[in-house]
Amino acid sequence: xxxxxxxxxxxxxxxxxxxxxxxxxxxxxxxxxxxxxxxxxxxxxxxxxxxxxxxxxxxxxxxxxxxxxxxxxxxxxxxxxxxxxxxxxxxxxxxxxxxxxxxxxxxxxxxxxxxxxxxxxxxxxxxxxxxxxxxxxxxxxxxxxxxxxxxxxxxxxxxxxxxxxxxxxxxxxxxxxxxxxxxxxxxxxxxxx
Amino acid sequence: xxxxxxxxxxxxxxxxxxxxxxxxxxxxxxxxxxxxxxxxxxxxxxxxxxxxxxxxxxxxxxxxxxxxxxxxxxxxxxxxxxxxxxxxxxxxxxxxxxxxxxxxxxxxx
Ligand SMILES: [Zn+2]
Numbered sequence: 001x002x003x004x005x006x007x008x009x010x011x012x013x014x015x016x017x018x019x020x021x022x023x024x025x026x027x028x029x030x031x032x033x034x035x036x037x038x039x040x041x042x043x044x045x046x047x048x049x050x051x052x053x054x055x056x057x058x059x060x061x062x063x064x065x066x067x068x069x070x071x072x073x074x075x076x077x078x079x080x081x082x083x084x085x086x087x088x089x090x091x092x093x094x095x096x097x098x099x100x101x102x103x104x105x106x107x108x109x110x111x112x113x114x115x116x117x118x119x120x121x122x123x124x125x126x127x128x129x130x131x132x133x134x135x136x137x138x139x140x141x142x143x144x145x146x147x148x149x150x151x152x153x154x155x156x157x158x159x160x161x162x163x164x165x166x167x168x169x170x171x172x173x174x175x176x177x178x179x180x181x182x183x184x185x186x187x188x189x190x191x192x193x
Numbered sequence: 194x195x196x197x198x199x200x201x202x203x204x205x206x207x208x209x210x211x212x213x214x215x216x217x218x219x220x221x222x223x224x225x226x227x228x229x230x231x232x233x234x235x236x237x238x239x240x241x242x243x244x245x246x247x248x249x250x251x252x253x254x255x256x257x258x259x260x261x262x263x264x265x266x267x268x269x270x271x272x273x274x275x276x277x278x279x280x281x282x283x284x285x286x287x288x289x290x291x292x293x294x295x296x297x298x299x300x301x302x
Contacts, residue, residue, distance in 0.1 A: 054202065054203060055202055055203065055204070068255065069201070069202065069254075069255035069256050069257060070201050070202070070255065070257065072255075126206050126207045126209055126210050127206065140204070141202075141253065141254045141255060142204075142206065142210055142253055142254060143209055143210050143253040148252070148253045
């Protein structure tokens with residue numbers, strides 16, 4: 001048996017924010033008609049999370065479920081539970097048109113932490129990251145420099161960022177440049193007064 | 194730079210989060226059509242100075258295709274709407290009329 005490895009095996013970097021590749025993380029793509037009650041109850045049974053509304057992410061313990069598109073959500077569970085959770089979702093959804101795929105090994109996840117974390121992402125993404133516009137509970141899929149990515153906040157000063165595994169090194173390097181020491185812009189701290 | 198709003202996820206972002214998909218509301222002419230219709234379907238496009246209808250995709254977001262009406266001269270965006278329609282809804286037409294009275298584009302006015 002080969003040993004599962006995350007894209008960057010937990011690489012870290014310190015700058016105006018702390019960057020850390022989170023390591024192995026279970027991720028399951030679920031597509032279907034999100035208004036079907038079967039989907040909401042399958043998600044609740046498998047994860048304890050509520051079905052997220054438009055552009056929202058819900059959490060329960062170590063599990064999360066994020067809205068990805070009008071017919072898609074992403075289910076986050078611990079890596080070693082992903083296969084079982086996907087199987088559980090799949091068996092709960094045999095009567096509705098739905099797709100469940102364990103994509104854990106096809107994605108990478110980063111943590112971005114510190115008072116300047118908003119700024120680091122703000123340099124790379126066309127998103128208003130001021131505290132008035134972006135806070136916990138929101139998921140945003142967007143462009144991070146030259147690649148697609150998604151992120152949400154896990155506290156007032158930390159983000160989780162998800163991207164395709166094939167661009168994990170690029171995302172890490174790009175975040176590292178955006179977080180290099182001395183590169184504070186102070187945009188959001190100014191806005192806060 | 195254009196600021197577009199995706200009608201599916203409500204995200205308002207600048208155009209680099211999206212991908213342009215060319216002219217909107219093109220009727221397909223396939224096998225069995227006349228040479229002129231087929232040629233028109235393949236090659237004939239509007240090139241207006243002013244109101245223009247386009248397809249865009251929320252490529253770095255929810256991934257959905259949608260329609261956008263904008264002005265090619267000022268880059269003003271009049272609105273965006275579902276991809277599942279073959280002509281612009283009335284509220285979009287009204288929004289264009291409010292800014293560009295007397296506008297017309299192909300058969301739409
Ligand atoms: Zn969208």
